[in-house]
Amino acid sequence: MSLASQQAALLRALLADGPPPSGFSPERLRIEADVLRRKHSRLIAYLRPDLEESLGDRFYPLFAEFTAASPKTSDVRAREYADSFATWLISRGDLPRPRRRLFRR
C-alpha cells in the first residue's frame, strides 16, 4: 500500500470509524481518536459557544456521534463544520429551531 493510502487509512480509522490499520495498537488508536475528537470539540465550542451552553454535558457525546458519522473534510472550514453540527442537532430535535429574527422599526 502506498504511503498516501496508509496515511488516509489511519485518518479514516481515527476520524471516520474506519477499520484499524494493521500494525497499530488498537488501544492506542482508541486513545488517539478520543484525543482528536476532544480537541476538535473544544474548537467547535470556541466557535459556537451557544451549542455547548444549550447542550451542557450532552455537548461532547453528541459531537462525537456527529463527527464519527460525518467527519470534517479538508475542504470544509472549521466554522462551516460547527454550523453543520448545529444544523444536525436541530434536525434531530436536540436543539430548538432558531426563531426568525425580528426586525425592529
Place this chain on the structure above:
Amino acid sequence: MAELGIGIGWRHELDLSIARLPGVDWVEVVAENLHASHLPETLVALRSRGMPVLPHAVSLSLGSAEPLDTARVEHLAEITQALDAPLASDHVCFVRAGGLDSGHLMPLPRTREALDVLVANVRLAMSIIGTEFALENIAALLEWPDAELTEEQFLTELTERTGCRLIIDVANLYANARNIGTDPVAFLDGIPWERLAYVHMAGGIERDGVYHDTHAHPVLPEVLDLLAELRRRTDPPGVLLERDDDYPPDSELEAELAALRAAVTP
C-alpha cells in the same frame, strides 16, 4: 540567527500578560491564527519594542504523501514577512490525507519513503518562504509499524538533505519516551545540535497510563531534568514555554519562565 533567550507562545488570551511579564525575551505565534494585513495590536506593540516574533505553523502537513497545499505555505511566507521574522517553522508530521483533516499533528512512519516525501515538501516550502525554516519533533501516541530509522536519525537526515533547522520540543521527547519507548539519552546524543533553532517546553498530565502533552498543565520536573540534560550537550539559542489552555495567573507563568532560564544558565 541571533540569540533569542527565553520566550513564550503568544496567544490572544495571554496578550496582556505577555506585555507585562518580566523575563520574556521573544514570542512565537501560531501562523494560522494571523492575517498579515491586520495583525493584533498587542503583537504589533511587541514588535515595535524590538521583540522577535517568530511564526510557527501547524497545518502545512509537510509529511503528507499528497501534493503540498502551497497556498498555506504562501500564507506562512506573508506572516513571516509581516513580522520581519528571520525564521519560520512547522512540524515533522502530517495532518491531512484522503480528504480528511485530523486537526492535530500526526506522526509519520520513520521509513525512507516517508523521509523522501517530507524532504521534497520541505524543499518546496523553503523555496516559497525564503527565510530560514525549522521543523519540530512531535509528541506521538501512536507508532507506525516497520520503522527503518530512529527519530534522531530521521531528524538528522532531514536537516542534512534540506538545510532546515530543528526545534526540539523537550516535552514531546518526554512524551515519546513515556508513550512509545523513545530513548531520550540516545535521542539527545543523536541530534545535530549545530542545527538547533530553539527549544520548546510545555506541561502535560498522565491519564490512564498515557502521558498527554496538553500545554494546559505545569511543566513537569522530569521535563526540566531533560532540558538540563540537553543543556549538557548544547547552549540552546532560545527556550520557549507553550501554554495553550487553563491559563494560570501571571505569577505562575513568571515562575515557569524563571525555571526555564535557571535550567539553561550555567
